Amino acid sequence: MATIKKSPSYWKMVWRQYRRNHLATWGLVFIAFLIVMALGAPWIATNKPLWCNASGSYCLKAPIPYTPTQYNLDESLMPPNRHHWLGTDEQGRDVAARMVFGSRISLAVGVVAVGIYVAIGILLGALAGYYGGWVDQVVSRAIEIMICFPTFFLILTLLAFLGPSIYNIMIIIGLTSWTGIARLVRGEFLKLKNQDFVQAAIALGASDSRVIFRHMLPNALAPVLVSATFGVAAAILIESGLSFLGFGVPPHIPSWGSILSQSQEFMDIAWWLTLVPGAAIFITITVYNIVGEGLRDAIDPRLKV
Amino acid sequence: MSKLLTISDLYKSFPIRRSKLGEKRRFVHAVRGVSFDVAEGETVGIIGESGCGKTTLGRMIVRLLKPDSGRILYNDVDISQKPAKALHEFRRDVQIIFQDPFASLNPRMTVEQILGEPFIIHGIKRRKSRRELVAELLQLVNLPESSMLKYPHEFSGGQRQRIGIARAVALKPKLIVADEPLSALDVTIQAEIIALMQDIQKKFGMTILMITHDMKVVANMANRILVMYLGQIMEELPASQILTPRHPYTMALLEAVPVADPRRKKAMVPLAGDVPSAVTPPRGCPFHPRCPYKQARCETEDPKLRTLTPGNVVACHFAEEIAKR
Numbered sequence: 001m002a003t004i005k006k007s008p009s010y011w012k013m014v015w016r017q018y019r020r021n022h023l024a025t026w027g028l029v030f031i032a033f034l035i036v037m038a039l040g041a042p043w044i045a046t047n048k049p050l051w052c053n054a055s056g057s058y059c060l061k062a063p064i065p066y067t068p069t070q071y072n073l074d075e076s077l078m079p080p081n082r083h084h085w086l087g088t089d090e091q092g093r094d095v096a097a098r099m100v101f102g103s104r105i106s107l108a109v110g111v112v113a114v115g116i117y118v119a120i121g122i123l124l125g126a127l128a129g130y131y132g133g134w135v136d137q138v139v140s141r142a143i144e145i146m147i148c149f150p151t152f153f154l155i156l157t158l159l160a161f162l163g164p165s166i167y168n169i170m171i172i173i174g175l176t177s178w179t180g181i182a183r184l185v186r187g188e189f190l191k192l193k194n195q196d197f198v199q200a201a202i203a204l205g206a207s208d209s210r211v212i213f214r215h216m217l218p219n220a221l222a223p224v225l226v227s228a229t230f231g232v233a234a235a236i237l238i239e240s241g242l243s244f245l246g247f248g249v250p251p252h253i254p255s256w257g258s259i260l261s262q263s264q265e266f267m268d269i270a271w272w273l274t275l276v277p278g279a280a281i282f283i284t285i286t287v288y289n290i291v292g293e294g295l296r297d298a299i300d301p302r303l304k305v
Numbered sequence: 306m307s308k309l310l311t312i313s314d315l316y317k318s319f320p321i322r323r324s325k326l327g328e329k330r331r332f333v334h335a336v337r338g339v340s341f342d343v344a345e346g347e348t349v350g351i352i353g354e355s356g357c358g359k360t361t362l363g364r365m366i367v368r369l370l371k372p373d374s375g376r377i378l379y380n381d382v383d384i385s386q387k388p389a390k391a392l393h394e395f396r397r398d399v400q401i402i403f404q405d406p407f408a409s410l411n412p413r414m415t416v417e418q419i420l421g422e423p424f425i426i427h428g429i430k431r432r433k434s435r436r437e438l439v440a441e442l443l444q445l446v447n448l449p450e451s452s453m454l455k456y457p458h459e460f461s462g463g464q465r466q467r468i469g470i471a472r473a474v475a476l477k478p479k480l481i482v483a484d485e486p487l488s489a490l491d492v493t494i495q496a497e498i499i500a501l502m503q504d505i506q507k508k509f510g511m512t513i514l515m516i517t518h519d520m521k522v523v524a525n526m527a528n529r530i531l532v533m534y535l536g537q538i539m540e541e542l543p544a545s546q547i548l549t550p551r552h553p554y555t556m557a558l559l560e561a562v563p564v565a566d567p568r569r570k571k572a573m574v575p576l577a578g579d580v581p582s583a584v585t586p587p588r589g590c591p592f593h594p595r596c597p598y599k600q601a602r603c604e605t606e607d608p609k610l611r612t613l614t615p616g617n618v619v620a621c622h623f624a625e626e627i628a629k630r
């Protein structure tokens with residue numbers, strides 16, 4: 001059989017469209033940078049040398065030669081300088097090192113929490129939209145009940161019971177925030193169910209799972225991805241808010257929210273303690289939103305061919 | 306002749322959303338007591354204006370919809386109420402071709418995936434690879450083999466309809482319901498698709514149920530024609546008699562066909578007015594609000610289908626008198 005050139009898939013075309021948006025493309029680069037920083041934190045911020053030559057005469061230092069918990073009371077509250085690029089906190093800990101490690105919390109919360117609720121939302125939304133009837137009734141009522149609770153306070157309350165920990169935050173955000181995705185998927189599935197190509201698959205005798213996963217879900221995924229991108233931004237903000245209020249990670253573990261929280265007492269004498277985590281949270285959330293919007297433009301129905 | 310399909314007294318209605326709270330639930334009565342049968346190898350045309358229930362009827366026959374009541378005997382087995390799981394074998398035998406070739410193909414799948422699916426679903430294992438089977442299908446519908454790795458949007462409407470046909474005939478079904486397969490296409494392409502369907506029918510000897518609003522299409526393809534109006538069958542006639550129908554509605558449909566003859570006068574019986582609402586179908590003969598031959602009796606008494614001449618069944622109280630005029 002002759003070799004045939006494969007045509008670009010839908011996602012390839014989305015990517016082409018996405019790349020035309022320079023701001024969004026740079027946003028994606030920034031997110032990639034954040035991911036590298038989070039994954040590489042133990043090698044980026046450490047007081048141990050990364051590599052030494054055989055004789056030990058020359059050692060390669062880490063870019064930030066401090067660990068996030070290494071304190072030095074002689075160097076407390078130093079403004080940004082040659083050694084501490086982003087200054088130090090009241091215990092003389094390096095803010096840059098703490099920020100790098102803090103990004104791990106943000107990333108983990110964003111990815112895991114959103115992962116959990118996207119999975120729940122897709123499952124419930126798909127079941128409701130595909131089967132309709134009483135399944136839809138149950139899911140729709142559950143969504144309405146969940147929406148009644150103000151999410152942030154629901155999370156606060158649950159955290160008060162379960163105790164503040166990063167895992168609890170992820171799970172609680174995951175278990176409380178699925179309604180948006182569920183409604184989105186349900187709506188898409190209701191539309192898709194009556195599409196001829198879905199009917200064609202049913203007429204061919206395709207099983208429910210084949211119809212749902214091969215035919216409907218791939219056509220409903222794009223808006224979910226957009227929503228999930230915005231969701232990561234929201235989850236990061238919630239985590240920062242919780243940590244700021246002291247409901248988040250324990251104080252010795254750095255997170256952007258907890259660094260910001262600790263800065264309150266020193267706000268008038270140590271501006272960098274507020275500015276650095278505040279700006280990091282602000283920029284990261286803005287970038288996720290820019291990427292989400294770029295994605296939304298790229299999958300615009302006008303592109304749908 | 307053995308009957309492949311026997312439909313008796315089929316009903317289907319759809320609830321419409323209540324606009325006001327406490328309002329009585331109302332229904333669109335799409336199909337109201339339809340009966341007919343189809344012999345193996347036949348091509349039966351079902352014709353009617355949009356909203357006459359022909360699409361609903363077609364989707365019930367392939368069991369994409371479940372009838373409210375009535376029976377659909379396929380090879381003497383009633384499939385009208387069977388649960389989806391019990392229909393697997395039936396689905397292999399009975400396929401559907403859709404109207405809109407832009408909506409009937411999954412935009413995220415390549416042609417190879419689309420055409421390979423029937424074989425996967427029905428676990429067809431042959432010596433040939435699935436790719437070879439797909440290549441054969443493409444050849445059957447006159448598309449190049451290189452189409453395989455393309456996505457539906459890269460094809461024209463006519464080409465997409467060929468893909469839709471290839472999918473429907475992949476498992477060599479016994480019965481194909483073609484739901485307006487031509488109405489979304491240009492006239493020249495329509496002729497190609499008709500030729501293709503006839504060609505495939507000759508090769509595989511399948512039975513076709515052709516649903517359409519286009520008189521010319523049924524006249525070209527069908528052996529037998531059923532005329533539907535407001536969910537009921539008004540007339541059944543052999544294709545050879547298409548120019549001499551007995552029912553006023555069929556006459557009106559025929560007159561509405563545009564002809565290429567400029568000398569011919571405008572329609573004698575203009576099909577005036579819209580199809581009445583299927584929510585509250587008129588009492589008596591459903592056609593009476595538009596019928597030029599209407600009499601008092603038509604408004605109260607529902608005309609039953611009567612056989613006038615062999616093969617010609619008409620639901621009109623005054624068919625004989627009207628024909629004499």
Ligand code: SF4
Nearest residue numbers: 590593596603621622
């Ligand atoms: S029954 Fe009466 S209204 Fe109906 S088609 Fe015949 S003449 Fe017309």
